[in-house]
Amino acid sequence: MSGRSTRWAVFSLALSSLLAALGTSIANVALPNLALVFHTSFQQIQWVLLAYLLAITSVIVSIGSLGDLLGRRRLLLTGLALFTLASGLCASASSLGLLIFSRALQGLAAAVMMALSMALVAETVPKEKSGSAMGLLGSMSALGTALGPSLGGLLLAQFGWQALFWVQMPLGFLSLLLATRFLPLDGTRLKTDSTQFDPLGSLLLALTLGSFSLAMTIGRGNFGVSNVALLLLSLVGLQLFIQAERKARSPLLRLALFRDYRLSAGLTMSSLVSSVVMASLVIGPFYLSGALDLDITTVGLVMACGPIVAALVGVPAGSLVDRYGTQSISVAGLLFMGTGCLAMVLLPIALGVPAYLLSLAFITAGYAAFQAANNTAVMARARAEQSGLISGMLNLSRNLGLIIGASLMAAVFAFGAATQNLLLATPAALVRGLHMSFAFATALIFIALLIACVSHALRKK
Template identity: 60%
Template sequence: MTSYPQDTADAGMRRTVSVRWTLASLSLSMLLASLGTSIANVGLPSLAEAFSASFQEVQWVVIAYLLAITTLIVSVGRLGDTFGRRRLLLAGIALFTLASALCGSAPHLAWLIAARAVQGLGAAVMMALAMALVGETVPKEKTGSAIGLLGTMSAIGTALGPSLGGALIAGFGWRAIFLVTVPVGLLVLFLAHRGLPADRPASGTVRLRFDLTGTLVLALTLGTYALAMTIGNGVFGTINLVLLPAVFFGICLFLFVESRAASPLVRLEMVREPLLRSGLATSMLVATVMMTTLVVGPFYLSRGLGLSAALVGLVMSAGPVVSALAGVPAGRFVDRFGARRMAVAALGIMATGCLALSIAPQPLGVAGYVMPLIILTAGYALFQAANTTGVMKDARPEQRGIVSGLLNLSRNLGLITGASVMGAVFSFAAVSEAATAGSAAAAGMRATFAVATVLVVMAAAIAAASRGDASKPVPQQASGVSGN
């Protein structure tokens, strides 16, 4: 495109304003998606009472949302690469807003669960494309700060959900926790429509047919994995043992389909790139560890330390608050010192926090839990900014949607795995402790975070090894041009 000298200053000013509008819409998109997850949990008891349903039945209000995100997030990332990220993100925000209204007007539980699945689809679009659009609109030297801002907004949404949801339920009933996101969604839609850059026309080599077969196989496989990890509340039974081989078969079938597809959903050579492979593996391990704080923390605080439900919620909010405060500074550290170096440093900080939780004596009380949690969460905020920045910076423009989708997928798989596997570790260690409920909970926490420490050390080893691989010449150009 031709640029005329007299228009240079005006164009630069318009670009700065446009970037601010874009970041505002993308940040609020991330907040909405995370708020949609956390605000529903606090409403489960009210939903059980309103619909005369069991806890297992209303739990699907949360599971349906998580399943939709997990199974579709890679596909929507590729759809954005193929058909335009701006167009798809606007559709995703509109879909999320409409589904929020449907949730708030649900006449029965089945309607609510179905609407939550649709809402999860909108959230998947927002989560996958927000990260991709950062790489498209923000200068490379500021990418870390922008991604840190998105992480901050996501953490604020997570922290805000329980307290906002409780206040809304107390004042207006359960429908308010869904209806409150409707005006916010309309605001985000307006900001995105005004601020998002126009979709760039794709070249003929990029805009190929959408891989419907691969998408269906991957969605079914991921859905089966999510069910295998969630059914049974952490206790593996016959259904889980049947579903896991089905997952393995689905992975093999997906690899076979992708190797033969003319326009595959995931190009297998992408996953062979050391930095992307390392980023996905460490993201899943770290998410597994962070889910441990949400699964184990409430049991230890209530049974091990004897805190009331209100105090448990207050203590648990320390983690998201630290993430919110650390997100933007973490992004600036990444911009200044480099993504790969900061990723390894962040994992070292996380390992310190996990180790402290695994050896913290019960008599230290709340301080013995909160201080290591602050260390762990601060390390997590730095890792998220570093890992996402490193992976997204190396992604080619036409692949940013799919790479962002893969990153979010690895995180969601880690959250699901952590909820099941780490919950099982806690239950096993607590049951093995033949003592009071308090000492059993403390023993379970120590054992679980000992396992978490090992997982973080594994992630640090993978990240450090990828730094060595990155110093070697990688024939990226060859694989980058072909086939897309």
């Protein structure tokens, strides 16, 4: 490929990464508005976000194997086409059910775009330039996450909620055109045991996560018999998933790897901290608009500050990891997150937006530092032939945390507010909900710190 064609190919992959990240964050700011439009509860409207996350989490580990079977370029083009179509379906949805279904389709496509964009860099870019190309993809993904709330707030205020999805269609179509034109054709691939797809594992994972999410979101804040039944169903699903993975020829998760306590610790901590960050993205719109009485444009701008801080801290944090080691920066990041969560609980509401921004900055800066250190530590445990698998497990653990944050943490928020309709909740009730949810988040960060310390002690021994 010529230099010009390579640059355009990389741009198409970077745009794919941006779109997948944008899909995660752009709808969050609209959750209160969507609850009004569709005359539904906070618990039900969460599924606009959960459907997207569940779809990604259920298949993202399998996408690499599917790409080997079907061709990475072909599968990426299919994903881009599906994402573009699903964006249009979201924008034209006439009911909440149709919107949730369309968001699930968007999530399936986003999983393809996330997983294959990085894989295709190695086939497209010369080895000596792959680092800068990977950096561009990471920056575009961070930009998409940061752009979502601010762009979503502006579009929602000016054009209505449909504009949040209409805007993704031309971007998806542009990425599809560029990828079709400039990505190299798929070569012949050898089919090995590692390129087998695990449909049963993917299905059981989706059913398990779906049951857990339903248990956390039905009942309008009241935890009753149906919630308990769904929670038990998710535990049964987890057991069936583990049994299926033990017997699968090419499992989603190689359970034997969890015998490495440092790998297990890293993946567990990744889930815990991701749940805290996602909680701020779900709870934020309701608290900022309901308790602080901000207009939707300002809500979007305030929410965008968190991802922006994380993007700015990410690169320096990587340098600090190289200088001081993974353990020190992991613990420092967790301490920053814990400080931010405590500030959410203790700072008085009279301080308003500045207090919220300060707390959010500590949480997201700590998250960026922790992720840089933890990802480095986890990947250092992987042999060359396991790097793709370990990377997939990191993605899975992060997405599991996002689902926990969007369901369990949001349920704690609704319980703390002690109301069946958050749209009608008083500012005092929303403040109680915020305090309870971030007190719970502080406990999760403390557990992560405990895991980090125990893991370090075992390593020294």
